[in-house]
Amino acid sequence: MVITLSNVSFSYPEDPKRPVLDIPSWSLSKGEQVFVHGPSGGGKSTLLNILSGLLASTEGQVTILGQRLDKMSSRQRDRFRANHIGYVFQQFNLIPYLNAVDNIRLASQFSQTKKVSLVEQEIQQLLITLNMAQKDWQTPARNLSIGQQQRIAIARALINKPQLLIADEPTSSLDKVNRDAFMTLLMSIVGDNDISLLFVSHDLSLASYFNRVDALSDINRIKEEH
Numbered sequence: 688m689v690i691t692l693s694n695v696s697f698s699y700p701e702d703p704k705r706p707v708l709d710i711p712s713w714s715l716s717k718g719e720q721v722f723v724h725g726p727s728g729g730g731k732s733t734l735l736n737i738l739s740g741l742l743a744s745t746e747g748q749v750t751i752l753g754q755r756l757d758k759m760s761s762r763q764r765d766r767f768r769a770n771h772i773g774y775v776f777q778q779f780n781l782i783p784y785l786n787a788v789d790n791i792r793l794a795s796q797f798s799q800t801k802k803v804s805l806v807e808q809e810i811q812q813l814l815i816t817l818n819m820a821q822k823d824w825q826t827p828a829r830n831l832s833i834g835q836q837q838r839i840a841i842a843r844a845l846i847n848k849p850q851l852l853i854a855d856e857p858t859s860s861l862d863k864v865n866r867d868a869f870m871t872l873l874m875s876i877v878g879d880n881d882i883s884l885l886f887v888s889h890d891l892s893l894a895s896y897f898n899r900v901d902a903l904s905d906i907n908r909i910k911e912e913h
C-alpha cells in the first residue's frame with residue numbers, strides 16, 4: 688500500500704472543537720491513480736497536507752509507503768516528503784524570480800537521495816518531456832504563462848522520482864484546451880513511471896481521466912455544515 692489511513696481525525700489548533708476530518712479507513716495501492724472530489728471547504732487540501740506531512744493528524748494512523756507519519760516529528764516528515772512525495776500545489780508555489788531550471792533544482796536540493804551529477808541532466812530531460820520550449824528555460828517563472836508555470840510545477844514535483852504524487856486542483860486556473868492537455872500529459876507521465884497519484888478537485892468533469900473516483904463525503908464522516 689502507498690497510503691493507509693486508519694481512524695484519522697484532524698481539527699485545526701485554532702478551532703479544536705470543530706473537526707475537519709474523521710476518516711475511519713482509506714487506502715491507495717501502488718500504481719493506482721485516484722481522483723477524490725468534494726466541495727470547496729470540504730477538507731481536500733487539509734487531507735493532502737496531512738498525507739504529505741505538512742500538517743500532523745490529531746489522532747489516528749497515517750502510513751505512507753510503509754512509514755508511520757503520525758509517529759514522526761515535523762522535521763522527519765519534511766525529510767520524508769522531500770524524498771518520497773511529489774506535491775503539485777493549487778497555486779504552484781514557484782519562486783517567482785527563479786527560472787524553470789532553478790525552481791526545479793531547488794526541489795532536488797531538499798532530497799538526500801539525489802546524486803548531484805545527474806540532476807542537471809534530469810532537469811533538462813523533464814523539461815523536454817513536458818514540452819517546455821528551450822527558449823523559456825531561463826525566464827523567471829513570474830514572466831511565464833500559467834500553462835508554462837504549471838509544467839514547471841509538475842517537473843519540480845517529479846524531479847526526486849517520488850513514488851507518490853499528490854495534486855491539489857492544479858487545473859483550476861486553466862482553460863479547457865490547456866486543462867485537457869495538462870491532464871493527458873500528467874496521466875501519461877504517472878502511467879509511464881508507475882507513480883501512484885492522488886488528485887483532488889471539485890471539478891467532476893476531470894473524473895473521466897481516472898479509473899478510481901472517490902467522493903470525499905464517502906471517505907470523511909465530517910460533513911461541511913459547520
Ligand SMILES: Nc1ncnc2c1ncn2[C@@H]1O[C@H](COP(=O)(O)OP(=O)(O)OP(=O)(O)O)[C@@H](O)[C@H]1O
Nearest residue numbers: 699701702707726727728729730731732733734889
Ligand atoms: N489554517 C486553518 N485554520 C483553521 N481552519 C482552517 C484552516 N485551513 C482551512 N480551514 C478550514 O478547514 C475546512 C477545510 O478546508 P480545506 O482548505 O481543506 O478545504 P478544501 O476542500 O481544500 O476547499 P477548496 O476546494 O476551496 O480548496 C474549511 O472549513 C476551512 O475553513
Ligand SMILES: [Mg+2]
Nearest residue numbers: 731732733855
Ligand atoms: Mg483546497
